[in-house]
Amino acid sequence: MAALQQGCGQRMQALMRRGLLLAAMAPLLLAGCGSLPRINPDLTMRPSHPIQMEGAHGPLSSQQSKAILARLKLGADDTHIFERHLALVQEMGSSPLVVGNKVELLLDGPATYASMFAAINAARDTINLETYILEPDEIGQSLVDTLLVKQRTGVQVNLLYDSVGSLSTPKEFFQPLVDAGAYVLEYNPVDPRKARKDWALNERDHRKLLVVDGKIAYVGGINISSVYSSGSFGSSSSRSKNARHTQDGPTWRDTHLRIEGPVVAEFQKLFMSTWERQKGDALGGRNYFPQLSNRGPEVVRAIGSSPDDPYSLMYATLISAINSAESQVYLTNAYFLPDAQLLAALKDAAVRGVDVRLLLPGKSDSDLVLFASRSFYQELLGSGIKIYERQDALLHSKTAMIDGVWSTVGSTNLDWRSRLNNQEIDAVILGQDFGNRMQTMFEQDLRASRQITRDDWEHRSLLSRLKEAGARLWARLL
Structure with missing residues (x-):
């Protein structure tokens, strides 16, 4: 269950329970959290410009x-x-x-995964996925298998996952994707020898973002894990089609969005910015920013x-x-x-x-x-x-x-x-x-x-x- 915990602090505690250098890790954690919080901007200032929309x-x-x-x-x-x-x-x-x-409100894992898998299956050019947790379980395996099919049919798959959030997922889990030509990037590796910037154990990528063909974005709180296989309303038989067995433990209640329209380009920019800061492979040769039209109100x-x-x-x-x-x-x-x-x-x-x-x-x-x-x-x-x-x-x-x-x-x-x-x-x-x-x-x-x-x-x-x-x-x- 430690592999499913949602905060960096809990993940670090799980590592410590496994006997990994408690004395060495504790100072790092304290150093990351001991400073005073950053100061927010002056929220009492008077705005000087009218509201602008795009x-x-x-x-x-x-x-x-x-x-x-x-x-x-x-x-x-x-x-x-x-x-x-x-x-x-x-x-x-x-x-x-x-x-x-156009914004669709998605309640819980079954509805979210059904929508995400449908969008991935319909992808024609690019799939950008950024997630904190990607578990090597039924949902994770089903996702990787689906991405692998798309990569082999000519869709460029770019996957960014957090090193601590996906600590239980072995590198070999992603190897078929890499062998097929997908780009897979580990955010802020736990191993300092693999750091791509100043190493900071506490700095984590907690985002959950999927952008398909630069036209559809998924944003919310749902990671890639079978803990979301059951819906939290009604009977426990409300399940994702991508999970075959009953999960252990409580059902999880979460919320996600499916978005179409011009704002998808802004979410795509956020993915590309993180990818570049982590020194991922150059993402060229594809149309990551297609012309977008109005899709809703x-x-x-x-x-x-x-x-x-x-x-x-x-x-x-x-x-x-x-x-x-x-x-x-x-x-x-x-x-x-x-x-x-x-x-x-x-x-x-x-x-x-x-x-x-x-x-x-x-x-x-x-x-x-x-x-x-x-x-x-x-x-x-x-x-x-x-x-x-x-x-x-x-x-x-x-x-x-x-x-x-x-x-x-x-x-x-x-x-x-x-x-x-x-x-x-x-x-x-x-x-x-x-x-x-x-x-x-x-x-x-x-x-x-x-x-x-x-x-x-x-x-x-x-x-x-x-x-x-x-x-x-x-x-x-x-």
Whole structure:
């Protein structure tokens, strides 16, 4: 099960349990997490430029951008998230807001894998896959077999996987792909002799991104692993067609997106940038950036966060959106270890009368993270924030919906690793139609969750309190 754990800290603990140089590894871990967190940009600054959008044929005029924003507001509650937040994020140098996209919301592994495999099977030119975990199990083997068929039929396959996330996967697992002409790149190898830049054990690629033919992008929280073989709603017989046997352990609840339209080029740029920084083989001779047309009504921003940046762009974007909220803040997150700034933003929103709800795991692949997260409940409940724990599945989603019109799905956790050490990727989607789908999904999760009330929490056991206090000491390493 250690091979399935989702954070670099848990992976390092698994290595230590196997007897690998605990004394030598601990200083490296502490060195990576001991520094003060990066400072976010000034989120109180006044934006100096109007909101700018782009379409399939380049930047839109100010009048076109204003008309789209007006359409997005129709039927929505009063919110300042457009005027203040969007302009502020634009000032931070984020990627553009892109119009004309079609976004499909995918719940859990079976739906996501079915869609991904269909897109891969239909690929005609290129397949770029970036993932934190690629397990050598039934799902992983099925994926590699499918990629191998496409490579042999002339489609160029480029695979980027994280060294720690895929620690249990032997190099021989990828050799058939390499022999067929695919490019396979290990991100930040654990072995320092293979490092492609300054070696930093804690720096990991936590992204989950698939781009097919430069026209379809998949983004979200789902890795390549059979733990996702079962759906988390309904009977456990809801399974991926690519898994033949019943999995061991709990079902996993996660969220992914399928995106078509002009914004796919922005996700492709993020893949290519990481590939180049890791000194992968030159990816030439293919059309990685085809001409893209409008495919739907969604306005999307692609956000890639990296430890090479002065701060986490997704984290700063989320804080800004929460600070701009007027009616709702609905957060779902697998690893909730907030810093002072996020705590302040959530509590301030609740004081303003915003309905702040946190959907968090009731069970986790890391007990340390679970109890460290619960150590913040007393403070949050005291501020009027509602907390729910998903009961019948292991919650791994990283999503948010604010004021019914601002949504995000991606790989970014609300923990120290995502803020400081990880490469992450997220999509921000604007508009009430998609917001309604996000709210429906959130309410569906709530029906499978237990609300944590302030009275119940104050009567929890002494043992639970001790576990929370002890785990809190390790929060910066998790």
